[in-house]
Amino acid sequence: MSDQDIAVLSVATARTRTVPARHDLILEGDVPGPVFVMLEGWACRYKILPEGGRQIMAFLMPGDTCDIQTGSLEVMYHSIKTLTPARIATISPREMHELLENRTPIALALIRTQLVDEATLRAWIVSMGRRDSLARVAHLMCELFIRARNVGLVEDGELELPISQIVIADSLGLTPVHVNRVFRTLRKENAMRVDVGSLVITDPARLAVLAGFDDAYLHRRVIRTVASQ
Amino acid sequence: MSDQDIAVLSVATARTRTVPARHDLILEGDVPGPVFVMLEGWACRYKILPEGGRQIMAFLMPGDTCDIQTGSLEVMYHSIKTLTPARIATISPREMHELLENRTPIALALIRTQLVDEATLRAWIVSMGRRDSLARVAHLMCELFIRARNVGLVEDGELELPISQIVIADSLGLTPVHVNRVFRTLRKENAMRVDVGSLVITDPARLAVLAGFDDAYLHRRVIRTVASQ
C-alpha cells in the first residue's frame, strides 16, 4: 500500500469508541452497519442455537476487523460480543465503499486478511472434527498465542487470556466441566496457569506438542492486516 | 460488473481441462499455483492428520473457486481433491494478479464470494460444535441442496450427491459406521434415498426440520459468484 493509502486508512479509523465487556457490537438478524476494527480488548463471534447452546466461531483481538458484510449479506447470521472492555474504530458503510472502490491496494489487503481468516476457520473445523478434547484445547491455545504474539500481546514469553473456561468450552464444542478437567491436565503439564477469568499460557512449546500443532498454518501467515497498518 | 469485466473473465476462464475422480488438484505443502474454477463435478478441501484421520473442510461444486491464495499464503495448509470426474478452468497467477489489480469490480466480487465462503465455514463450526449427529447430517444435506439448487443441479426437486457415506463422515467429524446409521434414520423419515456412492435428497423440507436449519444463512446468500458470471 502507498503512503497515501495508509493515510486514508488512518483517517477512516481515527474515530474510536470504547465499549464495556459483554457488550454486543451487533446481533444476529441485524443489518450489517459499520465495519469494526478492534484496537484494544477481546471479542468473539457467536451464535445462540434454539436449544440455548452457544457456539463461538472466532476470537477477535486487536488488529482484527469485523463485518465487511457491507452490501453483500443482507443480515448477520451471528452476533459479535466483547469479552473484555474494548476500544474499537468504526468505518461507515459509505467510507468503506469509497475505500474499496477507489483504493485497490486496500481491497487487495482485505482479500488477504479474509484468506487468513478462512484458514483459521478451517483449522477450527479440523480441530472440532478430528481432535480429542486435550488436543483441541491445546491447539486453540497455540493459535491464540501466536496471533497474540503477532500483535504484541505476549509479555515475557507468556500470554494472559482474559477469558473464562466457559468461553473456551463454547468455542470448542465442549462442556465447561470437561474443559475444566482438560485445564487441570494442562496445568499439571506446566503448560498453563489458570485463574478465575484468566488463563495464562506459560509453555506454548509444550502445548504445541500436546496439540500436534502444525505451526505452518499460522506461523508463516500474513501478519499485518488492514487494521494494523 | 460491466460487460467488459465479464468479457475479461470469460477469456480468463476459457482454458479448461478435465480431471478424473479422486485426483488431487493441489496438495498440502504445495505453493499455490493457478486459481481453479469448478465448472463441472465435485471436489473437496481436506487435510490428513498425523494419526491418519481425514477432515474435509469444504465441498466445491460448479461455480466455486479454489485458491485465491496467490501471493498471500506461502504454502497450502490443506489439499483439494476431486470427488467425481470434473472440468475446471484455471487462471494463472499472472492473469489473476492482472484481474485484481485492474478490475476493481472483479476484486469486489471476489470479496463477496469470500464472505459467503466464510459464512459457510462458520455454519460448519456451529454444526460440529453444537449439533448431534442427526442434525449435523441433516444440516449438511440442506446446505448442499440449496447450494446445488442455486447452480441448477437440482432436478424434479431432488438432488443426487455423487458422494459416499465415508466422505460425509469425514466432513462432519463422524465415523462412517455412525453416518450409516444416521442415514438409515433419514431414509425411514423418507427424507433421502441411499445408494452405493450416491445419496439422493428427496425431501429437503423434512431435512430442514430435522436439522433445525436456519435457512436464512444460505437462503438469502449471494448466489452468483465470480465463476458463474
Next chain:
DNA sequence: CGACGCGTTGATCAATTTCAATAAACGTGG
C-alpha cells in the same frame, strides 16, 4: 476370478455430557 471399496449390522467400549453440589471471586446496592 479375486482384490478392493463401500454399505450394513451387531456388540462392546470409551470419551464426553449431564446432573448435582460446593466454594471462591466479583459486582452492586444499601
Next chain:
DNA sequence: CCACGTTTATTGAAATTGATCAACGCGTCG
C-alpha cells in the same frame, strides 16, 4: 464496608452419544 445475588471454578457420579471392533454382502474393476 458489608450483604447478597451472580458468575465462575471445581469435583464426583451416573448416563449417553458416538467410536471402535468385527463380520458379511455386494458391486466394480483390472
